[in-house]
Amino acid sequence: METRVEKIQLNESGDITVEAELSNGMRKKFHTDAVILALPPRLVAKHIEFSPSLHLNLTTDIVKKPTWMAGQAKVVAVYDRPFWRELGLSGYVLSAVGPLEEIYDASPIKGSGALFGFFGMPPEARKKMGQDKVLKLVVDQLVKLFGSEAKNVKAIFYKDWSTDSETTVEEDLSPLKNYQSYGPLPVEGMWGKKIIFAGTETNSDYSGHLEGALLSAEKAVAEIINYRLKGVR
Known part of the structure; x- marks a missing residue:
């Protein structure tokens, strides 16, 4: 899509503004009710600014999740x-x-x-x-x-x-040791039901595999559908 998301802002009205940079250097804003983040969690922490800031527990968990095979x-x-x-x-x-x-x-x-x-x-x-x-x-x-x-x-x-800066952060250069760090991310507070993390690193059973990515995608879409059926904004 040649688009890099740089900022995600939760507005007082409850909707979300996503600010992105296009490949030609132009900037564009998107407006939505919720966002699915399907990139590796550590890249979210490195490349995307959140306003208001994410809860400390969530930020800590994000940076603890190594990007699968990033150092390979x-x-x-x-x-x-x-x-x-x-x-x-x-x-x-x-x-x-x-x-x-x-x-x-x-x-x-x-x-x-x-x-x-x-x-x-x-x-x-x-x-x-x-x-x-x-x-x-x-x-x-x-x-x-x-x-x-x-x-x-x-x-x-x-x-x-x-x-590859679009895949790896400095922490990923160390050998992978903690497989237990993979799994769902605890999105709570004002960002709850507003941002949903997907991707193989967020799946506990098949983390690191395509199955994990597919299952996390299905789960994320199901959450969005469930919120809409309940009228959550």
Whole structure:
């Protein structure tokens, strides 16, 4: 949508004004009865101003919820064909050496081959080394695992979310330890029934997965419908 929400204001009348910046630098205001926030909670805390301010308990809970996989990077190496299968190899790897700690065969049913991997290398190490050196280490690892033909990479796709300001905040660069922090956010007081948090981080059962995002979306929409049926504004 090429729109960045910067401020959400609860007016005395009970309606909400959302202020946003468009991709062309222009600003626009939207008026509504309630808002569903589907971005990671920490990005809400970093990028959106609330007036009046959110309750301290809510703000504290928001910043405690790590953005799932925000410090991770992934890579896909594409080949003319899945040559490792000819060697009787599945393409599945778990490595304590790295730089990729998990590798999977991501090849289509026919045609080219692809190996997909998660990094075990910390964000700080990737940043210090630089993308070119990181990708060289990736290819070197694939050669060690699958033979010299792994050098013949047709294309390589690399995404480091730890460098993406639209995904990651500084706190997300530390290893994820507290899985118990995921779940619904306690929106109370004047903001109750006015802002609803959705997204995989707000689901207790499937946090970090697409199921969690979908379930949280269904829950948020159900809440909005319920408020409207009850005539809540």
